[in-house]
Every structure is written in structure tokens, then in C-alpha cells.
Amino acid sequence: xxxxxxxxxxxxxxxxxxxxxxxxxxxxxxxxxxxxxxxxxxxxxxxxxxxxxxxxxxxxxxxxxxxxxxxxxxxxxxxxxxxxxxxxxxxxxxxxxxxxxxxxxxxxxxxxxxxxxxxxxxxxxxxxxxxxxxxxxxxxxxxxxxxxxxxxxxxxxxxxxxxxxxxxxxxxxxxxxxxxxxxxxxxxxxxxxxxxxxxxxxxxxxxxxxxx
Numbered sequence: 001x002x003x004x005x006x007x008x009x010x011x012x013x014x015x016x017x018x019x020x021x022x023x024x025x026x027x028x029x030x031x032x033x034x035x036x037x038x039x040x041x042x043x044x045x046x047x048x049x050x051x052x053x054x055x056x057x058x059x060x061x062x063x064x065x066x067x068x069x070x071x072x073x074x075x076x077x078x079x080x081x082x083x084x085x086x087x088x089x090x091x092x093x094x095x096x097x098x099x100x101x102x103x104x105x106x107x108x109x110x111x112x113x114x115x116x117x118x119x120x121x122x123x124x125x126x127x128x129x130x131x132x133x134x135x136x137x138x139x140x141x142x143x144x145x146x147x148x149x150x151x152x153x154x155x156x157x158x159x160x161x162x163x164x165x166x167x168x169x170x171x172x173x174x175x176x177x178x179x180x181x182x183x184x185x186x187x188x189x190x191x192x193x194x195x196x197x198x199x200x201x202x203x204x205x206x207x208x209x210x211x212x
Contacts, residue, residue: 004029004037004046005143011202012091012178017042021061025051029143032120034081035207036066037089037142043067047079047208072206081208087182088191090199092170094177099168101161103127103136111135117149120207125172129156129165136165138172138179142207146173147180150193162193170198 004026007017019041026046028034034047043066045054057074058065065071072083105127109115114126114137121139128135133153141147148169152162166181173179181199183190195201 004044005145007044008143008145008180009178011039012093012180016040016202021063023054023058023066025049025054032210033142033207034079035142035205036072036075037203037205038066039203045075047075049075049078053078067204067206076208079208081210084207084209085182085184086204086206088185088201089203089205090181090183090194090201091178092181092197092199094173094175094179095167095170096175097171099136099164099171101129101164101168103129103168106135112151121147127168127172129161134161134165136168136172138169141180142205145180146177147182148172149181150190157189160196162189163196166190166193166197166199 016039022042024044026044028046028048037044041063045066057071067086076083105125109118111126114135117124117137117139121141124137124139126135126137134151134156136148136150138146138148148166150162150165152165169179181194182205183194185191
């Protein structure tokens with residue numbers, strides 16, 4: 001891999017890097033976005049470390065190595081950053097027409113989901129649903145990709161709103177642009193919502209958060 005943005009664009013089309021056990025090392029795509037991205041049988045580390053440093057800590061053919069606790073801990077210590085979740089990475093294509101749920105755009109930075117998005121993405125836009133506390137957010141994240149996140153108010157859960165909010169992200173991104181979503185594997189409700197909304201798992205990802 002030589003270009004993370006191009007690799008992600010290809011993966012969104014279902015064109016993945018060779019599953020040859022390789023671990024590529026790229027410079028950070030921005031000061032904010034450092035981390036490890038793993039597809040089936042290959043991975044890329046995008047952080048301010050050398051390939052020699054990475055390959056000294058991941059044995060050839062160790063497919064679990066790039067996202068293992070030992071390597072991520074060493075990477076965090078080396079870079080002075082903190083590891084966030086190891087997330088399932090999913091992607092879906094855009095859809096035409098209005099979203100499948102009534103939404104109102106908001107610029108309120110106090111909403112927890114919006115506040116989090118502003119720390120991780122550029123060009124953030126957010127909408128709330130009729131159910132108080134429910135929201136969907138899009139923005140440009142790692143390597144400029146469009147990402148969606150959503151929040152379902154506790155009182156509104158169990159009625160398919162998460163699926164509709166996830167699907168809304170596919171209608172809210174610019175035409176022709178795939179939309180990505182990261183989710184903790186243990187968050188089964190959100191995983192189910194994303195799958196029901198047409199998102200496809202493509203890999204796993206751990207991002208490195210800058211220290212406060």
C-alpha cells in the first residue's frame with residue numbers, strides 16, 4: 001500500500017489489497033489521524049514510526065499482530081498517544097433521495113454525539129430525529145473519507161430507529177461518495193443496525209488519540 005486514501009476507495013468497491021500477510025507502514029495522513037487498519041490478511045500502520053520499528057514487533061505472517069494488545073500498547077507508548085477502540089470497519093454506497101427518517105439539521109455542539117464527531121472529523125454536519133436525544137452525524141474522517149455516526153435515545157430503542165439513522169447516512173453524503181462507519185464489535189445493537197442498513201464489514205481499525 002502506498003496511499004491510504006486510494007486503498008480505502010478501492011476497498012469501498014470491494015477491491016482489497018492482496019491477503020499476503022503484509023504489514024505496510026505509511027506516514028500519518030494528518031496530525032489527527034494515526035492508527036492501524038487491518039483487512040483480511042494484510043494491514044497498514046499509519047503513524048510516525050519506521051517500517052523497521054513495526055516489523056521488529058510483528059512476526060512475518062502474524063495476521064493478528066497489528067491489532068494485538070501488545071503491539072498497540074507499544075505503538076501508543078512510542079507515539080505518546082492513546083489507543084481508542086479496536087472497531088469493526090464497515091462501508092456502504094450512497095443512496096439517492098431523502099433519508100428514511102424525519103431529520104432536523106442542528107449545529108448544537110453540546111450533543112454528545114456531535115461533540116465527539118467534532119474531535120474526530122472535519123466538515124461535520126448533524127441532524128436530530130423526533131425522538132429526543134437521537135441524532136445522525138456525518139463528516140470527513142480518516143484520509144478524508146466520509147463517515148457516519150448515530151445515536152438512539154434510550155426511550156426510542158427497539159423500534160428500528162438505529163437502522164433508519166444508519167441508512168440516513170447513505171442519503172446525506174455527497175453523490176457518488178461511499179460512507180464509512182466504525183463500531184465496537186461488542187455494541188451488538190449498532191452492529192445489527194449497520195448491517196440492516198446495508199453496511200458491509202471490510203476490516204478492523206484502531207485509532208491513536210492525541211494526548212490532552
